[in-house]
Amino acid sequence: MPKIVHSRTSPGNRPVPRIAGFFRRTLVTLVAASCLASPTFAQENPVVIGVSSRSFNPGFSNMWIGIPLGLYGDKIAPSAVGTQGAAENLQLMLSGQVTMSTGTQDVILNAAAEGRRLPVVMPCVYLRGLIHRVSVAPDSEIRSYADLKGKRIGVxxxxxxGVGYLNFATHHVGLSVDDFQLVAVGDGQQAAAALASGEVDALVNADVDVARIQKLGVPLRVVEPPESLQGVASAYVFAFSKPWFEGHKDQAAELLKGMIRAIVVMLENPEAAVRISYFMHPEAIPSGISFDKAVADAVETINIRAPAIEREVGGSNRWCDFPDQGWESFAKMLGIDGKVDPRDFYTDELIAAVNDINEPELRKWARELQVPEGEVAIKSWLAVQKPPL
Structure with missing residues (x-):
């Protein structure tokens, strides 16, 4: 592991647990939850989408906007619930309280690398790209990943x-995990303060988080990744409990199709997606700025992430598909290569069904969506929408 330094900006100045310990505690909980899964799945529970966050950030509003827009058709009627993160999301799925979890791949695969194979199947990779960024102050001497040697890096x-990404990417320029220090600095303003004060020399964040920090008025320069990472992609998945999946493949296909339709709508008309999302979750509207500014900022977030969630990404032109080479690189990025093959959890058996959607007409319909003003008007407008499925 890289050398670890605890940031002064960590909540309460408490020590931050080591990554290995975090995953071990998570795995114990998940294994216990998986033991409870079989009795629960004997019942016909409602279809529930588990979101690995409780913020309901419109930047990933595809997780819930498809529900009021009717994008799941008349065969299933899903709901979406927020969770505290990937570990809780996966735990709820294994105990039967969530039907499909999102973004839980790291926990699933790290569990397998620890020798605990969870009863999970991943039939769809919905985000295929490198979303993590190394950013520095504009006048920083750091011009390449090789320049991170001996530096303190905020996460x-x-x-x-993103720690796994950093370890993987710096390995491509001849660095080891002992060549730099990690400092836990939090998000947003905390991270910006750590960089501005010199507490850290660089930050590792997701693409959308870099944009948020810049909107705080903090100038950042993104360091270009090594050329050898061209074509390498992370894999963010939709996952199901295997017992449920084996008995409900038709429902799983319909759920995935609805989710893909929601992605199409969000990409084609991000403003409509954001306005619907804020209607569904007004608690997510940021304070201190106008509503129009909040919408514009969220639209920019979607546009930043869009290249990684389009249909044609990473050598594939089918929704949910992920090539063998992509899985091999992703395993190396997670540091689990030689311990587990992610393809043991992945199946492409539903890809043909999932891609059987009226995408051209759906994109046209999405572009024409105009969300009205006001809660009552939006509710009435949603009730009459008839998307081409």
Missing amino acids: PTLAYG
Whole structure:
């Protein structure tokens, strides 16, 4: 592991747990939850989408906007619930309280690398790209990843998924995990303060988080990744409990199709997606700025992330598809190559069904959506929408 330094900006100045310890505690809980799964799945529970966050950030509003827009058709009627993160999301799925979890791949695969194979199947990779960024102050001497040697690098938490990316990417320029220090600095303003004060020399954040920090008035320069990372992609998945999946493949296909339709709508008309999202979750509207500014900022977030969630990404032109080479690189990025093959959890058996959607007409319909003003008007407007499925 890289050398770990605890940031002064960590909540309460408490020590941050080591990554290995975090995953071990998570695995114990998940294994216990998986033991409870079989009795629960004997019942016909409602279809529930588990979101690995409780913020309901419109930047990933595809997780819930498809519900009021009717994008799931008349065969299923899903709901979406927020969770505290990937570990809780996966735990709820294994105990039967969530039907499909999102973004839980790191926990699933790290569990397998620890020798605990969870009863999970991943039939769809919905985000295929490198979303993590190394950013520095504009006048920083750091011009390449090789320049990170001997530097202090700020991350949101030591369990942050970008740590694996950093280790993988710096290996491509001849660095080891002992060549730099990690500092837990939090997100947003905390991270910006750590960089501005010199507490850290660089930050590792997701693409959308870099944009948020810049909107705080903090100038950042993104360091270009090594050329050898061209074509390498992270894999963010939709996952199901295997017992449920084996008995409900038709429902799983319909759920995935609805989710893909929601992605199409969000990409084609991000403003409509944001306005619907804020209607559904007004608690997510940021304070201190106008509503129009909040919408514009969220639209920019979607546009930043869009290249990684389009249909044609990473050598594939089918929704949910992920090539063998992509899985091999992703395993190396997570540091689990030689311990587990992610393809043991992945199946492409539903891809043909999932891609059987009226995409051209759906894109046209999405572009024409105009969300009205006001809660009552939006509710009435949603009730009459008839998307081409």
